[in-house]
Amino acid sequence: MTIVKEKILAPLPGNYNLENYDEIRRTFTWEDASSELFWKAGKVNAAYATVDRHVDEGYGDKIALHYANGDERRSLTFREVKEKTDHYARVLKKHGVKKGDRVFVFLPKTPECYIAILSVIKIGAIAGPLFEAFMEEAVKDRINDCSGTLLITDRELGKRVPREEIPSLQTVLYDDEIEAEDVEAVPGEELTEWVGPEDGMLIHYTSGSTGKPKGVLHAHRAVSHHYVSGKWVLDVKDDDVYWCTSHPGWVTGSVYGLFAPWLNRATVIIQGGRFKAEDWYRLIEEFGVTIWYSAPTAFRMLLSKGDALKQFDLSSLRHILSVGEPLNPEVIHWAWNELGVRIHDTWWMTETGGHLIVNLPAEPIKPGSMGRPFPGITVGILDENGQELPRGEVGQLAIRTPWAGLMKEIWGNKDRFDAYFKYEGWYLSGDLAYQDEDDYVFFQSRDDDMINSSGERIGPFEVESKLIEHPAVAEAGVIGKPDPVRGEIVKAFITLRPGFRESAELLEDIRVFVKQGLAAHAAPREIEVMEELPKTVISGKILRRELKALEAKRAEESSVATGN
Numbered sequence: 001m002t003i004v005k006e007k008i009l010a011p012l013p014g015n016y017n018l019e020n021y022d023e024i025r026r027t028f029t030w031e032d033a034s035s036e037l038f039w040k041a042g043k044v045n046a047a048y049a050t051v052d053r054h055v056d057e058g059y060g061d062k063i064a065l066h067y068a069n070g071d072e073r074r075s076l077t078f079r080e081v082k083e084k085t086d087h088y089a090r091v092l093k094k095h096g097v098k099k100g101d102r103v104f105v106f107l108p109k110t111p112e113c114y115i116a117i118l119s120v121i122k123i124g125a126i127a128g129p130l131f132e133a134f135m136e137e138a139v140k141d142r143i144n145d146c147s148g149t150l151l152i153t154d155r156e157l158g159k160r161v162p163r164e165e166i167p168s169l170q171t172v173l174y175d176d177e178i179e180a181e182d183v184e185a186v187p188g189e190e191l192t193e194w195v196g197p198e199d200g201m202l203i204h205y206t207s208g209s210t211g212k213p214k215g216v217l218h219a220h221r222a223v224s225h226h227y228v229s230g231k232w233v234l235d236v237k238d239d240d241v242y243w244c245t246s247h248p249g250w251v252t253g254s255v256y257g258l259f260a261p262w263l264n265r266a267t268v269i270i271q272g273g274r275f276k277a278e279d280w281y282r283l284i285e286e287f288g289v290t291i292w293y294s295a296p297t298a299f300r301m302l303l304s305k306g307d308a309l310k311q312f313d314l315s316s317l318r319h320i321l322s323v324g325e326p327l328n329p330e331v332i333h334w335a336w337n338e339l340g341v342r343i344h345d346t347w348w349m350t351e352t353g354g355h356l357i358v359n360l361p362a363e364p365i366k367p368g369s370m371g372r373p374f375p376g377i378t379v380g381i382l383d384e385n386g387q388e389l390p391r392g393e394v395g396q397l398a399i400r401t402p403w404a405g406l407m408k409e410i411w412g413n414k415d416r417f418d419a420y421f422k423y424e425g426w427y428l429s430g431d432l433a434y435q436d437e438d439d440y441v442f443f444q445s446r447d448d449d450m451i452n453s454s455g456e457r458i459g460p461f462e463v464e465s466k467l468i469e470h471p472a473v474a475e476a477g478v479i480g481k482p483d484p485v486r487g488e489i490v491k492a493f494i495t496l497r498p499g500f501r502e503s504a505e506l507l508e509d510i511r512v513f514v515k516q517g518l519a520a521h522a523a524p525r526e527i528e529v530m531e532e533l534p535k536t537v538i539s540g541k542i543l544r545r546e547l548k549a550l551e552a553k554r555a556e557e558s559s560v561a562t563g564n
């Protein structure tokens with residue numbers, strides 16, 4: 001292991017919500033940190049805490065969101081968001097949605113997507129947000145897995161919902177239908193369902209290395225994690241304009257796009273449309289964004305655009321946050337030199353419900369490290385017997401249980417849930433890392449076959465399953481291949497069925513088949529045809545490890561050949 005000593009970045013002068021890390025770490029409890037919030041006679045409702053509370057406390061006229069998509073602009077106050085959420089909630093109730101029902105939201109990144117999610121949670125049902133790029137198979141598998149009964153979508157995305165293949169799905173509501181529904185408020189109505197902290201709130205599907213995506217269920221208690229991490233890590237304050245670029249179908253887009261900033265009463269930006277460096281910079285300038293949360297791939301794309309930023313005034317930025325994949329020191333230095341701000345890396349997972357390892361605004365950054373444990377969090381680096389390793393040694397990254405945001409269950413799959421807790425008292429992340437003498441944690445790699453492309457988690461099994469549905473594909477092994485911009489790309493090794501011959505057209509057809517059946521980000525960017533795939537002798541299981549080793553060997557050979 002080579003440890004590159006990077007220059008430590010000191011905090012910028014400022015007043016931060018968390019000034020004294022060491023002291024807070026000593027005294028922290030989840031109850032204290034979130035007590036001002038939301039327990040109403042032991043009951044809670046995450047949607048109430050996130051939006052309605054601000055209206056009740058006199059902040060109804062504050063701008064909750066600015067929406068930008070191309071030339072379109074809309075802004076809504078907290079009162080308007082609440083009223084619209086109430087309307088959606090009434091429509092859901094009219095259609096028979098009850099506490100605990102799974103209601104999916106399949107919408108592009110619009111205010112209505114956020115509002116639909118809140119409305120589901122408000123009436124005590126469990127919201128399942130779906131990423132807008134999902135295609136039929138991905139949508140179907142997720143709704144079927146937890147027997148979703150209702151789906152909110154729009155006319156476009158709704159075309160990708162194979163209703164006849166989802167037996168539990170009783171109702172599909174289009175956003176324009178909901179808007180037009182005539183449901184009046186009745187005097188004395190109580191739309192908010194007051195639930196217990198352990199009641200289900202949110203289900204996010206995420207990939208592992210084996211099997212189909214798993215439904216990670218979060219409980220209402222998670223909002224205390226969202227709230228304190230929003231306050232201390234995002235460091236949002238009343239006059240901040242906050243922008244998280246992730247879609248709520250990913251956990252970053254829901255927890256840090258919606259809940260954490262709004263629990264802290266921040267004004268958020270919701271931007272539709274695709275990534276374009278100039279558009280992104282323009283948005284920061286136009287709305288005076290002060291805090292910006294995105295992913296290393298996006299920063300690397302911006303960095304490669306070089307001078308694009310020179311024509312914009314980005315001086316409103318106080319700091320930037322990063323998540324989802326390793327953040328290269330080069331990117332941190334770029335932001336420091338070009339924008340005069342620090343990028344704070346944050347580490348967490350869909351399963352953890354909130355930040356666990358962070359760079360706080362008032363603390364020094366060691367570039368190359370993800371930061372230090374969030375208050376209330378203890379990190380362990382474990383060997384294969386579950387014993388803690390000394391500082392500096394690489395091992396399995398684990399977290400002492402419990403904490404507020406930790407998932408409640410994997411839907412319908414106790415074995416998969418239990419596998420995270422195989423060492424007593426620890427949550428096992430599946431990442432490899434080491435921790436230095438000053439508590440900073442350094443990411444090394446995944447400990448399994450999960451693929452991380454542009455910060456998006458992709459399960460090889462899901463892609464392989466789709467590939468072999470193509471008439472030409474006999475077998476498939478899918479891995480993440482290292483890539484300088486995206487971290488990894490999806491690469492598929494396949495064998496062909498008799499009667500098929502390799503050609504550029506065929507490979508493109510296979511790629512498009514996965515893209516249109518599953519999702520664009522899951523489609524292999526590279527497909528390689530082999531005579532045979534490496535397999536275990538006994539069970540005949542495809543050995544992704546060997547495919548990875550093959551790629552690594554080739555990369556080494558080519559770097560020797562080019563002298564890089």
Ligand code: WTA
Pocket residue numbers: 206251252322323324325326327345346347348349350351370429430431443445446452455456457
């Ligand atoms: C990876 C995203 C390096 C890691 C919130 C983890 C990271 C997985 C970082 C979770 C980081 C997340 N540096 N790697 N700062 N943050 N990861 O569930 O492998 O989509 O296990 O959650 O992303 O991905 P997920």
